[in-house]
Amino acid sequence: xxxxxxxxxxxARTDVQLMLDVKAxxxxxxxxxxxxxxxxxxxxxxxxxxDPGVAEELAQEVFLRVYRARKxxxxxxxxxxxxxxxxxNLALNSVRDNRHRQMEISMDHSVNPGDDxxxxxxxxxxxxxxxxxxxxxxRAEMIxxxxxxLPEKQRAAVLLHKYQELDxxxxxxxxxxxxxxLKSLLFRAYETLRAELxxxxxxxxx
Amino acid sequence: MSSTQTCSGMENKLxxxxxxxxxxxxxxAVEEHLAACADCRxxxxxxxxxxxxxxxxxxxxxxxxxxxxxxxKIAKEPALRGFWQWLPSPRLAxxxxxxxxxxxxxxxxxxxxxxxxxxxxxxxxxxxxxTAEADYRMIRDLPVLENYDxxxxxxxxSELSDSxxxxxxxxxxxxx
Ligand SMILES: [Zn+2]
Numbered sequence: 285x286x287x288x289x290x291x292x293x294x295x296a297r298t299d300v301q302l303m304l305d306v307k308a309x310x311x312x313x314x315x316x317x318x319x320x321x322x323x324x325x326x327x328x329x330x331x332x333x334x335d336p337g338v339a340e341e342l343a344q345e346v347f348l349r350v351y352r353a354r355k356x357x358x359x360x361x362x363x364x365x366x367x368x369x370x371x372x373n374l375a376l377n378s379v380r381d382n383r384h385r386q387m388e389i390s391m392d393h394s395v396n397p398g399d400d401x402x403x404x405x406x407x408x409x410x411x412x413x414x415x416x417x418x419x420x421x422x423r424a425e426m427i428x429x430x431x432x433x434l435p436e437k438q439r440a441a442v443l444l445h446k447y448q449e450l451d452x453x454x455x456x457x458x459x460x461x462x463x464x465x466l467k468s469l470l471f472r473a474y475e476t477l478r479a480e481l482x483x484x485x486x487x488x489x490x
Numbered sequence: 491m492s493s494t495q496t497c498s499g500m501e502n503k504l505x506x507x508x509x510x511x512x513x514x515x516x517x518x519a520v521e522e523h524l525a526a527c528a529d530c531r532x533x534x535x536x537x538x539x540x541x542x543x544x545x546x547x548x549x550x551x552x553x554x555x556x557x558x559x560x561x562x563k564i565a566k567e568p569a570l571r572g573f574w575q576w577l578p579s580p581r582l583a584x585x586x587x588x589x590x591x592x593x594x595x596x597x598x599x600x601x602x603x604x605x606x607x608x609x610x611x612x613x614x615x616x617x618x619x620x621t622a623e624a625d626y627r628m629i630r631d632l633p634v635l636e637n638y639d640x641x642x643x644x645x646x647x648s649e650l651s652d653s654x655x656x657x658x659x660x661x662x663x664x665x666x
Contacts (some may be wrong), residue, residue, distance in 0.1 A: 318557065326552045340553060344560045351564055420546065427547050445505075446544055452511065467502040474505065478536050481543060488539040 299363035300368055301312060307354045312352075315365075319348060324448060325371055331443050332375035333382070334432055342378060346371045365454040372440050372458050430480040438473035445470055497524045500530055508537055 297305075297313075299320070305313035325346055349370050352374035412420065431439060437459060444455045456466045478485060495503075500523060507520040524531050660665040 322552045322556060323549065326556075327550050330517075330550050331547075336550060339550075340556060343552070344556070344563060347560055348563055348567075352567065384539065412507055420548070423543075423546050424548050427544055431544075445509075447547075452506070464502045466620065469504055470505045471501045474537055474540060475533075478533070478540050481540060484543045485536055485539045489535060 300359040303350075303354070303357050303363055304359065306351070307357045314351060317350070319365065324346075325367070328368070328443055328448060329371060329375055331431060331447070332372075332436075333378050334428070334437065336376060342371070342374045345374055361457065362454055364448070364450060365457050368444060368448065368450065368454075369458045372444075375440070378438055426481060426484065430477050433480065434443065434473050434476060438469055438476075441466060441469050442473045442477070495519050497523075497527060497530055499523070504534065504537070508534060508541075514611070 297316070299317065302313040303318050306317070322343060325343040326336075329342045329346075333339055333342065346367060350367060358363045378405050424471055431442060433440065441455060441459060442452045444458060450458075452463045452466060459466065459469075461469070500520065503512065503516050503520050507517055510612065524534060
């Protein structure tokens with residue numbers, strides 16, 4: 285009973301309170317932050333880099349950096365702004381490094397287009413029929429492909445806006461642009477997605 | 491009424507209107523335009539449909555080994571942290587590290603010139619490089635937060651590196 289109440293109280297604590305506790309030496313609070321953000325982070329990073337293994341590596345690196353910086357932590361920005369800024373920078377670096385590597389490879393051999401296919405993934409969901417699963421999978425691949433085809437900054441903006449539901453001022457700080465520029469960036473990104481995913485969009489509107 | 495927005499004027503307003511976060515004035519401007527423009531009405535409907543389509547992206551679960559792997563990495567964190575903790579503030583930590591780096595560098599100058607063995611010189615150069623890398627990582631790892639303070643202080647110190655007199659003064663100041 286007492287344990288349960290403690291957990292509930294802990295869950296109600298804000299990110300900033302938890303981080304201040306971590307700063308004061310309470311590693312239990314770090315565990316709570318980890319539990320709160322590991323899934324959103326892994327998914328954000330997976331959608332940025334499209335490789336689940338790399339996404340997990342990067343998510344761990346984000347947590348490690350948060351932990352390392354705990355002594356200097358000052359709640360001058362929202363915790364999520366800070367964390368997703370680290371994550372976004374790591375993801376962008378990883379994408380750029382990977383592109384360099386791909387270019388080096390393609391100098392020697394022609395790249396196999398099949399290499400870019402997304403890997404089979406572990407889905408946290410119920411148990412639909414095989415047909416439903418295939419349809420859902422195809423849709424998911426289409427969406428993922430379209431999101432991934434966006435320029436990096438637009439991709440990050442869409443993911444932070446649509447899936448993390450961060451405030452405009454947070455996303456603008458993460459991407460280092462003005463809020464107005466961010467809104468235009470999102471407009472252009474969604475306009476591209478609207479065209480790329482037209483069959484899906486129209487099927488919803490019909 | 492004559493000041494109806496153009497379609498391009500919607501570019502930085504439509505998204506916030508659709509996700510419900512537009513300010514009242516922006517809302518009114520968008521509503522006014524939508525009432526007069528079929529293209530943008532269609533676009534608005536499509537964006538809403540697109541957002542519901544995008545909900546269908548599956549959510550990946552972190553692998554079962556995720557937490558354990560992270561805990562292992564955290565447990566392996568270098569003892570260097572003890573050094574940082576020992577200092578009352580990151581700013582002072584920088585000051586002291588910068589002084590150490592500079593004194594190593596300064597003291598190594600004449601001795602290298604005086605024909606010291608190459609191995610020693612290499613080791614010292616490596617040590618300096620490692621410390622500089624640690625500093626850089628500290629700066630990089632502090633996004634949003636005390637960045638400005640730390641960086642500005644650090645800049646001030648690097649300016650001093652040209653004048654050993656200034657360095658001595660700062661060193662004496664820190665010791666008090
Ligand atoms: Zn229009």
